[in-house]
Amino acid sequence: MSQAAENSAGLNGGLEQQRRDLRRMKAIPLALLAVMAAVFGWTLTQADQTGWVGYLQAFSEAAMVGALADWFAVTALFRHPLGIPVPHTAIIPRRKDEIGVSLARFVSTHFMTANAVERRLEHTHAAAALCRWCLLHADSLADAVLRLLRWLSAAFEQPEYREFFARNVLKRIEQAPAARTVGRLLGLLGDNRHHQELLTEVLKVAIAYLEDHKGAIRDNMRRGGPWWVPDFVDQKIYDRMISRIQTQLLEMVLDPEHALRQNFDESFQRVASELQDEDSPRAREFERIKHELASNPTVKSYGEDLWAEGAALVHQSLDNNRAAYHAFVVDIVRRTAQDALSDKAMLETFDQWLRSAAQYLVNELGDEAGTLISDTVQRWDARETSERIELEIGADLQFIRINGTLVGGLVGIMIHFVAGLIVTH
Helix, strand or coil: CCHHHHHHHHHHHHHHHHHHHHHHHHHHHHHHHHHHHHHHHHHHCCCCCCCHHHHHHHHHHHHHHHHHHHHHHHHHHHCCHHHCCCCCCCHHHHCHHHHHHHHHHHHHHHCCCHHHHHHHHCCCCHHHHHHHHHHHCHHHHHHHHHHHHHHHHHHHCCHHHHHHHHHHHHHHHHHCCHHHHHHHHHHHHHHCCHHHHHHHHHHHHHHHHHHHCHHHHHHHHHHHCCCCCCHHHHHHHHHHHHHHHHHHHHHHHHCCCCHHHHHHHHHHHHHHHHHHCCCCHHHHHHHHHHHHHHCCHHHHHHHHHHHHHHHHHHHHHHHHCHHHHHHHHHHHHHHHHHHHHCCHHHHHHHHHHHHHHHHHHHHHHHHHHHHHHHHHHHHCCHHHHHHHHHHHHHHHHHHHHHHHHHHHHHHHHHHHHHHHHHHHC
C-alpha cells in the first residue's frame, strides 16, 4: 500500500472513530431526556400530586424543557433541527465564509503580530534548543540530507533538467556584466597585492619546471638548430640561456620591487580598470567573446553533458559510499551543535536574529496568513465543514444538553417552591 493510501486509510479510520464517540456521547443526554419523560409520565398517574410527587413532577417537566431547548440550540449550530428550516439555524454551514473571514481577522489581529511574537520568543532560547535537537536527531538529519542529495542528483540527470539549467545558466552569464565583474575582482586582488603573491607562485613553478626539464629543452633546441653547429657550442648556448632565465626569474621572486614586477603590476591594474569601463575596447571585446561563447551550441551541449556527468558521479558516489557520507554528515552536525552550545555569544546572536526574522515575517506575511485562512475556509464544502467541526467539539457540546436537563430540573423545583409559597399566602 502506498504512503498516500495509508494516510487516507488512517484519516478515514480516525473520522469513523470520532463518529462513534459522538454517537455514544449523544446517547447520554438522550437517555437522560427519556428518563425525565418517564418520570414525568409516572407523576401524572399519581392521584396525589402534592408533596414530593409535585416537586418530582416539576423537576422532570422543567428538565425536559431544558433538555429540548439545549438540544435545539446545539443542533442549530450544525443543521436545521428535524430538517425544518427555522430561521437562524444551521449557523455554521450557512455562515461558513463569514466565520472564515472572522477567524482570519482574529488570527491576524491577536496572533500574527510582532508584539505577540516578541513576547513569545523573548525568553525562548531557540538556538540552544535547536542544537540539542540536532544532537539527538543527527542520524535522522544525515538520512534526510543524503536522501535529498540523491533525489537532486537523480533529477539533474534527466534531459529536461539538464537543458533547463544549461539554458538558464548561459542566459544569466550572457546577461551579466561579466567584464565589469571580472574587472572588480582583479581590482580587489590588486588592492590587496594578491596578484603579486600569485605571480611569485607562478615564478617558483617556472623555475622548478626549467630545472626538471633541462634535458628535454636542450634536445628540442638541438633538433631545431643548424646541423653544422658543434654540440659543445649548443651546450654552451643552452646553459647560458637557461642560467639567465633562471637568474631573472629568481631575482623577480626575491625582489618585490623588481622592474618586471612593477611592469606586471601596472599592466594588471590597467586591465582591471579597463574591464570596469564598459566603453573601453578591452571591455567590449571581453563582452563580445562572452556572448559568442554563451550562444554557441557546442558550449551549451558541453555544459549539459558536464552537468549530467557531474550529477551521475554524485549519484553513484552516494550509492557506493553511503555509510561514509552518513558518518561524515553526522559528525558535522554533532560537532557544529556542540561548538554552538559552548559559544554563548553565538547562541544569543542567533536568538536575536531569530526574533528579528520572526517579527519581520509576521509584519510582512501576517495579512497573507489571514487571507490564506479565509480562502481555505471558503474552499471547504459547507456540509463537510459542519460535520468536521461537530466531530471535533460535538462531544463537549453534549454536556450543554446534560447540564441543561439538570439545571432546568432544579429551576423547575425552585419555581414549584415559590409558586407554593404564593398560593399558601
